[in-house]
Amino acid sequence: MIFRERMDVAKAKEIFLSEIKGMEKTETLETIASVGRVLSMTVLAPRNVPHYRRSAMDGFAVRSVDIIGASPTNPVILQVSDDVMEGTCKPVSTGDYVPDTADAVLMVEDTIMIGDMIEVRAQVHPGKNVGEIGEDVRKNEIIFNKGHLLRPCDVAVLASLGIKEVAVYEKPIVAIIPTGNDLLPLPQDDVPPPGKTLDINSPMIGKYVEMWGGTPRYCDIVPEDETLIEKAIRSNLDADMIVVSGGTSVGDRDYVPAVVEKLGQKLAHGVGLSPGKPTALGVAKGVPILCMPGYPAAGLVALFVFAKPGLRKAGNIPHIPETSIKAILSGKIMSREGYLSYARVVLENMFAHPLMTAGAGILSSIAKADGFVIIPENVEGCEEGSEVDVVLIE
């Protein structure tokens, strides 16, 4: 339990992320199914938008020369027709094709209908209310760069250009390896016997992996046996990331970081994170490995701090600034100098109520917490009444 080394979180994160390469494997998806995915190709417009001269208004396609000087006091009369020629106009709705012979669209509000004629009460400039071909999007123009995260509105843009399929990066596969002699797989019909714990970390990790753009691969529970842990890690070196839950403390039974060192390189073991100190980081055959504490609250913090940015990098997901909510702390938060501390809080109106359970194993505090107040290493605690930034727990 006593860590000789204790690496700075920022440094540990930097080293860990530097070992992670963005996915290169790609897959082709139907455009509509690509929401939330990252383009592995630069998309050029295959056609002009509009691809025809398009009316931007309901009104009449006209030759602007025919109505120069028209005004309410000096109206011009035009004949309504199917063609636009000298002295004629054609009714058009928004989005309609504007005949080549017309150079503007007159708004319906500036006209009065008189039988099959209109009285024109305003003049228009050439080009007025006409969307020229390619005015919005020019053929072969870059629409989205490689690496763009596709939103629903982007999918609509792609669809409007007639693009039916796009190439996106495959989702990183994250192998989830629960370790521990005391773990039982879910679900269990009965209350586990004393000393036994349900493996709740696997689904928690898996669901966060999905949320952060990866595909979880659930592995069987591995007993605390160096050979078996090694075998489990070895057989998942085809994954894009491995998360091992449990077995990271410096107790006599904690083999995971040792196995990582054997198979590849241990990057950190023991980080200045609270809760989450026993976190270990490594890499083997190019696969980043996060060994997170088995205690759910500590594991949760390790996931947020290391797995989330790691997965985003692996999935080539563009950086999205982290958002937080300002709140007033309703009570003091204690923290330890030298540790980046994630204090669980409940949000209520503009207040953040600290949860007074420091223990990493305290399940009830996870259920209750809305977010974290993150306290830097060089600060000791947070006073009641101070303004804090609360990062919501997703």
Next chain:
Amino acid sequence: MIFRERMDVAKAKEIFLSEIKGMEKTETLETIASVGRVLSMTVLAPRNVPHYRRSAMDGFAVRSVDIIGASPTNPVILQVSDDVMEGTCKPVSTGDYVPDTADAVLMVEDTIMIGDMIEVRAQVHPGKNVGEIGEDVRKNEIIFNKGHLLRPCDVAVLASLGIKEVAVYEKPIVAIIPTGNDLLPLPQDDVPPPGKTLDINSPMIGKYVEMWGGTPRYCDIVPEDETLIEKAIRSNLDADMIVVSGGTSVGDRDYVPAVVEKLGQKLAHGVGLSPGKPTALGVAKGVPILCMPGYPAAGLVALFVFAKPGLRKAGNIPHIPETSIKAILSGKIMSREGYLSYARVVLENMFAHPLMTAGAGILSSIAKADGFVIIPENVEGCEEGSEVDVVLIE
């Protein structure tokens, strides 16, 4: 195109939301599959956590009375045993069962192993490092209230309590009705003929509906015919919300709001929103109806302003404070007084670059925009260099 009325956005939203009732229909899901869903039941703990006296440390279960006064200079010797009795101790790992005869766990760091004896170099208080039964979660305690949005960590908490299924609210069904004579369904093999437009709003609306917790129901394109629009709306009055795209302007072909008025009540037609002015809102047989402009950029804003909060209310999804990113405006934004204006901007480092395309139909600006700067009705534009809040486009 000229709206006699123009309702304030806040008022329109309030009236619209007041017509929306939260879902009452529920369904039972496997706990693991319930991430992102809203509990329709209050969850009580069916068991204590821990459900046995649990060691919080690696060390030795002891009787605290046996080691009163122990210190490095005054160690106490205990016999290692399978039972804890006067003068004996039992090795325990974190999470292990602590025998009833022990009242504390001594950390391994405070001991020195000597054969089958330990030298104890610290005393412990009764209860130290022992998680008592129900200390974390007490049986029948409320774990989650009805209406709680389930996160991955919550699902882990539920699973740890042996809860295999939960009751959640059904997702609201949103019927999406595209209208327009000029619309063609997706996908199309060829470039549409002049005057024809692909129905890209349906997938855009549908994907946002999914993102915001609803289930889209895609309907066929309805021509601009009052009878057919009425039929389409009528046949979807079993949905929880209807979004009609297009046909909301006051042109001669815009029947949708009239049909809404005929079937139920028109709540607003024409709102002080830019882009998005022609938005209409209504309710028929208790089903809220959003008639959004067919122009994608205007429709997008109408979706964010009305459909998103409406869907969240319909789905009983708890309020999550909107987050935004501070940025410095790199150019002036023009806006019209009296309109709540959603200006599209590109984010680059700490700068927000306004997109100089005001048109609601401008597709390229949607593709480029990272977010909106929202300018209140009583403000006219935003100066270059001012600090703005950018709401990201999801």
